[in-house]
């Protein structure tokens with residue numbers, strides 16, 4: 001350290017002037033400038049050789065100068081060990097210390113005092129509110145400094161000022177430290193964090209948000225946030241803001257169910273989980289949006305749900321499919337139909353198949369699908385008559401978890417499963433008007449919303465519908481929407497009943513005989529002209545399905561290597577017997593008393609007869625329950641009790 005020569009400044013005119021001189025000299029300054037001004041003005045005003053202000057480092061017992069004025073210069077970065085110095089006493093006693101003279105002799109352990117030629121010393125500790133030492137303020141002179149009330153008062157005032165400034169600097173540093181830590185969390189977060197102002201403009205965003213939205217520009221702040229959200233999600237976000245505002249001030253954070261779909265600058269959409277908070281400051285409110293990219297997870301979950309749905313569906317269809325194979329028949333009407341099918345199959349047109357029950361509508365729908373470009377995707381069937389009205393919507397469009405009681409899992413609907421393929425709504429005439437409207441929307445716009453979701457889903461599905469009802473009549477009666485009818489009947493195909501297909505009955509009967517003989521491993525003679533005649537003269541209300549069932553029953557109950565039509569062919573109501581038909585099987589002799597098992601057998605046979613007549617349709621206009629004159633629910637419970645099951 002260099003030591004400037006001793007000086008003898010002029011004493012100030014009076015104490016007020018002295019105070020003002022120091023005050024004015026430091027008033028405008030803060031931080032290190034303040035401390036520099038303080039020590040310089042203090043030294044000049046008191047006419048001392050040096051003055052300094054320090055901060056104390058307890059761990060090393062050292063004082064480090066914040067400003068040090070000596071002679072006519074500032075000493076930079078001065079630091080010293082307090083051991084053996086007057087400052088040590090000062091800090092220990094935590095009180096004002098005045099050494100009027102002989103300071104070197106009194107503190108022989110202080111190496112710096114002799115170097116600057118010190119004679120006298122005054123020091124004042126700087127203490128915080130808990131009386132912990134912050135540092136000190138001291139002056140030194142080469143002449144004795146007499147004890148004076150003025151010095152003490154001055155020191156008190158300026159030590160208080162220095163303490164306030166040190167405390168201010170300390171809290172400023174702490175604040176900066178906290179901000180730096182927060183900034184680190186903000187910048188390092190894996191989630192995208194955005195601050196939006198009251199007008200929904202981006203006020204701040206972290207690097208993860210830049211990455212999520214693929215923002216490359218240097219400063220996107222001030223940009224409107226709307227283009228960064230897909231579809232109706234901007235409106236959804238607004239509705240959540242409204243919901244937040246209805247909450248009390250300390251609960252203004254909300255998890256957004258279903259998350260938000262964001263759009264990157266390149267137009268790619270990404271699913272996110274989202275949390276929204278409103279922060280209220282003294283100014284207008286602002287919002288913090290935290291977004292987590294769950295696209296990959298969402299897509300995997302969707303694929304799993306789709307595959308699961310497909311697997312479930314395919315499992316349930318295996319049985320049905322086993323019964324659908326080659327299309328048998330050479331009749332003129334069937335040939336005409338096959339030509340129409342060949343024409344319409346490669347197009348993506350909607351097809352409407354009309355025909356009585358069991359005429360082969362589903363078989364032909366499968367033929368259309370198999371000859372179309374969609375053949376490698378599934379054809380998904382929905383039997384509109386078999387699904388209760390309350391479940392139809394979810395069956396068609398799927399549902400979100402919790403959409404209704406019992407919806408414990410999210411489930412894909414048939415439309416999603418059919419994406420890229422074909423959907424086959426069978427018995428479409430059974431749909432209620434509400435479902436008709438929803439179906440029309442998919443046909444017109446190719447989109448739908450799963451039950452319990454506000455999102456629209458887009459699908460690419462070809463529709464082949466079927467009905468055995470006269471839909472035009474239904475339109476006239478107001479039970480079927482006209483717009484849906486026209487939308488569906490772009491390419492209508494009417495399948496004639498079996499009785500109008502000439503010798504197809506023979507071909508079909510032989511085809512089914514071959515199939516069941518092979519399946520049941522029986523030896524049965526080819527159909528005799530007598531049996532064929534019986535088959536041809538029957539009216540076949542259940543059409544091909546009924547014929548198939550009759551042949552199966554006939555093979556099972558075959559006697560002496562011949563198909564048993566006596567058992568298999570349903571007995572027509574009295575008066576409808578055909579002349580060529582053989583007599584009905586033997587009835588119980590009148591007056592005979594039947595055992596309960598005989599009675600059960602009779603009931604069983606009777607139900608079987610009704611069921612095979614209706615092609616196993618239980619309820620509805622053409623159902624067995626109607627023939628039997630009993631409610632469908634009673635028939636179902638009797639079938640269960642008598643172990644009657646539809647043949648595979």
Ligand SMILES: Nc1ncnc2c1ncn2[C@@H]1O[C@H](COP(=O)(O)OP(=O)(O)OP(=O)(O)O)[C@@H](O)[C@H]1O
Nearest residue numbers: 323324326327328357358359360361362363544545
């Ligand atoms: N031309 C045919 N050749 C071979 N089998 C046929 C023919 N037509 C129908 N079938 C068979 O008859 C049964 C009934 O056919 P399908 O289910 O296609 O009729 P559907 O008109 O859709 O009946 P529903 O009105 O009850 O829905 C199926 O087992 C099917 O394989």
